[in-house]
Amino acid sequence: MILEKNNFPNFEEAKQELNEIMDSESADNIIEIANYFQLCQAATNAVGARLENLDTDYQINSSHNPIHHMEERMKSMESLSGKMKRKNLEFTYDNLVNNIYDIGGLRVITNYPEDVYTVANALTSHPGIKILKKRDYIAKPKENGYRSLHIVLEVPVYLQDGIRHTAPVEVQIRTIGMDLWASLEHKLKYKTNIPAEELEQYSQQLKENSDELNQVEMSMENIFTKINQKSSLIHN
Template identity: 45%
Template structure:
């Protein structure tokens, strides 16, 4: 018995969601894209399971969990096709699979700064996980003050015809970084926010990002002494 099923995209539902596109993919391409979506969903599940297992093992070995919690997301098909159109990619399953790596995503929220790199090392040391791309916005924060570690890995997903490598985007950040990023996203990407407020609070948030890093490093040192 399958106790919980993931949401599955079907062709009829997908066709009703494609308003706003300049061009619509052919029906056979949409069918292929649905299969890709299912494949990437399986890849996301593979990585989530690995992270859960590694976190549990860490708890057994060291009486401590580096992962506070995780959030998974799948880019919905309309957003995916709009991104492909915006980037100038062909609206075909092959083009999307070749050019877009953030279809499946996982956000890993850690307790402390060191845990970010600990989780990355534990995951990428797995023999069936391959690191494709790495962007460290902690050591080199964005201009806005945004901090997070972004990696893209590929993992084999076993299908009826054999294993297929699937890329999954993973963002790893602390609880504090996640709180900051959530507020910054609300400020900068909500279309109804007054531009004067964006400028005003944008500078303020950047200052808070620097303060937050100092606080988190101090808390990490206390944590190290305690354990």
């Protein structure tokens, strides 16, 4: 079965149309950005396929699947433009390639903290994938209590020209609890309009919740490990 595809514009035809309404340099820049966006999308799809294969392999060949679920997303042009403005950068192809590494991204939600590293190691062991950046906010949480493992991967992509291209893809891996915490913190920070004093109070409470959640998750993981060990002895 062939999946339904979005109708992407033909960039050469679009370029001719753009040249009629703007200077050729600006039109070229837009076409380059669109091509790069497509490349990032292809790279993100490739990582997504790798994760789906791992998920299936764990289900078939392991007693425990560390992957609970996965999400894939591409940044919107509006979001990219906002990020460039926050970095005080002009929205050009060169600035995009050299400064933005999360146009395409995946979030992997695991069951337990150790699962985070199991999935990360399995994903990055692929010979064609290279780690560009790695930030472990689980081992060293952010000041606000945020916990997650962030990895920026350089992913090979082969298009119709047969040339090996590469594009960055950001992968965030965290537990179910960490993800719930992050969603609430994000809503508090960006989606509400509450007084500063109340915001500070909730932020402090969430920081404490993060520490408590970590203790609970580690305790549950310890119980799970012991149950697994005893189960293995029984079957052996």
